[in-house]
Amino acid sequence: MTKFAPFDPAKYLDSEEAIAAYLEAAAEGGDAKHFASALGDVARARNMTELARKSNMTRAGLYRAFSEDGNPSLNNTMSVLSALGLEFTVKPVKPAKHAARKRAATRA
Template sequence: METVKLRKWDSAEHLQTEEDIVAYFDACLEEAGDDPAFIAHALGVIARARGMSQVARDTGLARESLYKALSGEGNPEFGTILKVVKALGLKLHVSAA
């Protein structure tokens, strides 16, 4: 029997275009329900796809702080989330449920 080698899935590797990023974030917002850590993690994935160093420069926040805040384990302030969304060139939209 042949050994199969697996590696950990990284969504950031598959976010190549703006359309990919928008579709991914929209799906995450839909799936997250009331879990803010899920949204923070999704933004972290997008930030890694774009380059965390550039996002850190654009937000004025330290790269290490962003990694922690957007890991899904962190607890970022809403202001941090808004800065990251803006730095990523995204907008949050509201619609009736």
């Protein structure tokens, strides 16, 4: 039987373009936990110690906050994005997407 290693997206986040595309795709779903986990993947792809220093967090705090089960504050999220040289932007949702998200939210 063939054994496969777990997929680690951090291994493929090797350029600013790849990181931006990855985070943009993660944000499109509207799931905060998924976005936080994706940001954790990006943090692991970068120098975690340096990123912790630049974002005024500990390494352990970064791992914990941006893990699959983490729940980082908006302040921590913004600090990490800034430390990565990224910015948080907001744009209007297209009407069809907005309606789909609204329907999904009412079902939950």
